Amino acid sequence: MRILHTSDWHVGKVLKGRSRHDEHIRVLGQVVDIARQEQPDLVVVAGDLYDTATPTPDSTRVVTRALSALRQTGAQVVAIGGNHDNGPALDALRPWAEAAGVVLRGAVRDNPDELVISGSTAGGERWQMVALPFLSQRYAVRAAEMYELSAAEASQTYADHVARLIARLSEPFAEPGVINLLTAHLTIFGASAGGGEREAHTVMGYAVPATVFPPNAHYVALGHLHRAQRVIAHCPVRYSGSPIAVDFGEEENICSVAVVDVSADKAARVRDVPVTTAVSLRTVRGTLEQLATVDAPDALLRVIVRETPRVGLREDVQELLPNALEVRIDPDMMPDRAGAPAQRAGRSPRELFGDYLDNRGGGEDGVRELFDELYDEVSAQS
Structure with a gap:
């Protein structure tokens, strides 16, 4: 049989x-x-x-x-x-x-x-x-x-x-x-x-x-x-x-x-x-420049990005690769934050937020100023 x-x-x-x-x-x-x-x-x-x-x-x-x-x-x-x-x-x-x-x-x-x-x-x-x-x-x-x-x-x-x-x-x-x-x-x-x-x-x-x-x-x-x-x-x-x-x-x-x-x-x-009719799944790695050369229009993608973390990075990846279902930062690119908790005591929110941005490459233009405005507004209401 x-x-x-x-x-x-x-x-x-x-x-x-x-x-x-x-x-x-x-x-x-x-x-x-x-x-x-x-x-x-x-x-x-x-x-x-x-x-x-x-x-x-x-x-x-x-x-x-x-x-x-x-x-x-x-x-x-x-x-x-x-x-x-x-x-x-x-x-x-x-x-x-x-x-x-x-x-x-x-x-x-x-x-x-x-x-x-x-x-x-x-x-x-x-x-x-x-x-x-x-x-x-x-x-x-x-x-x-x-x-x-x-x-x-x-x-x-x-x-x-x-x-x-x-x-x-x-x-x-x-x-x-x-x-x-x-x-x-x-x-x-x-x-x-x-x-x-x-x-x-x-x-x-x-x-x-x-x-x-x-x-x-x-x-x-x-x-x-x-x-x-x-x-x-x-x-x-x-x-x-x-x-x-x-x-x-x-x-x-x-x-x-x-x-x-x-x-x-x-x-x-x-x-x-x-069985060949499913959409293929692929994991791709690289910088934005390298990811721009990926040719996988019919695949669903998991992307490991070799870039310093920053605001808007995910959106940049998905603009290059619309089928990117998951975007991760390569662990090697993550900043070393060892000892950061010990530095919090006695520091202002502005200083802590500034360190946060510095550890991630500085952030986008105007982010610090926007934080200052929001912090002042919240502080005035409390």
Whole structure:
């Protein structure tokens, strides 16, 4: 059978105030096009469909249309909730999903047997899947128990609970002639986080060893880490990565989906198919003169400026580079203010403000005079 594995769509993502709604429509449109070309029997979406637990109606529309379009390619579709998703809210969409022919599992609920899904391909190959949504440490390890444990003990307890849950759910994998699959939203020890500015969401308290997966699984489709990669384990384990770089920390990731060919008696073969329709993210550095030579009209930019800090510098950069979403001063260009707090005692606001401007290159013409006028006006009213 053939599987298309994708994850971490993060629909609704806003980058430095810039909506990426149109990008997500293009990116997920290309994922659907890839499914039409590859004709998978099964599409797996391994969590983080949304960027936030409270998605907008527009974001919900994008996700539900994408899932429906994937189902309309002829593939069976299974999607699980990730740590950014609202699991119960996804489960509330299950009546829609079932009507659309999509299997949706948002959260681990009281009946774990609901997390085991089975099906067959048009060619008659039988498959079964453990579909494990994101399981928070607070849910897996009771709050009272967490307070009694050290951080290391809580982490180990979480990993033990996940291992027992997967072992229980994968008991049917002993049946011969059936393709055994598992999808989960997890951090695996030793995997590459893949950059990103939100590393806190992959804290090691949620990490588990690859030994939690049963050796008789034919393929494990993971979500959570945004860099496509293979995980060393006793069975084929892979992160598909995100089809869109969600922030500048991921600008070097190659966005893709994984296409997997697998059968009950042959090892899984995996191909990464690039997704190219998102706007590229780039970090550029230099003086204003150097930045004036940057040619990146179609990229969103993070700019590191090698200039002395001054009023109006950000505006000068954005005039040169209108797509600069973030402008930072190179730390090497920041003045050394060591000892400044000790110099405040007994000094007037005018003197302190004058030092502030001197440490930043003197400021614009007239700034000192304007401060004096404002200070005199405030002083007269007090």
